[in-house]
Amino acid sequence: MNQTQSDVALAEAVKFKTPKRKLRTMPEETQKVEVPTINRTVFDLDSFEDVYLTKEVPFTPAASVEEALKRLGGDSAKLLEAVNDGLLADAKRVAAHDTSIPWMQETEQEDGTTKREQFSGTVADSKIVNGMVLNLAKSVYGYNKAAAAKDKAGKQKAKEAAMAFIAGNEVIKNGLKENALQD
Numbered sequence: 001m002n003q004t005q006s007d008v009a010l011a012e013a014v015k016f017k018t019p020k021r022k023l024r025t026m027p028e029e030t031q032k033v034e035v036p037t038i039n040r041t042v043f044d045l046d047s048f049e050d051v052y053l054t055k056e057v058p059f060t061p062a063a064s065v066e067e068a069l070k071r072l073g074g075d076s077a078k079l080l081e082a083v084n085d086g087l088l089a090d091a092k093r094v095a096a097h098d099t100s101i102p103w104m105q106e107t108e109q110e111d112g113t114t115k116r117e118q119f120s121g122t123v124a125d126s127k128i129v130n131g132m133v134l135n136l137a138k139s140v141y142g143y144n145k146a147a148a149a150k151d152k153a154g155k156q157k158a159k160e161a162a163m164a165f166i167a168g169n170e171v172i173k174n175g176l177k178e179n180a181l182q183d
Helices: 005-016 065-071 076-097 126-139 152-167 170-179
Strands: 023-025 032-034 037-044 049-056 104-108 114-118
Touching (some): 126 152, 126 170, 152 170
Antiparallel strands (some): 104 114
């Protein structure tokens, strides 16, 4: 059976697709609850490939501060640490979308030290941009994964042409700006 280019692309997309979070219903409730997960990309020594792994974390939110304290063995220091972890996570989420707080970029100096400077570019989600570049390179600029193994220059040329198209298209750039840093 011959595989088409779209079959290969689909197989690759399925292989590396980020899994969606599973939902489960609690027996005493009819509303759905998100199952927390731990996600890691690791190198599998058996297949010699990077693999994306997910582990579901059994978790039921505490119904009260007293229950949370009990789960932590009555240790109020652990409870305070857990509360502060949650407050910090919330502060980071809020700050990521707060335009009054500038993004900073570390740049390496000639003497080997690093310096933080205010980022002057325009933020976009790398995954979205890279996916768009690849899709344009394939559909418009003749990038073919099978041929790219032999023609590295052609692959690079197709990707550069796709990047130039995106860079010159204000409608696409505005859409990428709007989707940047979405949670």
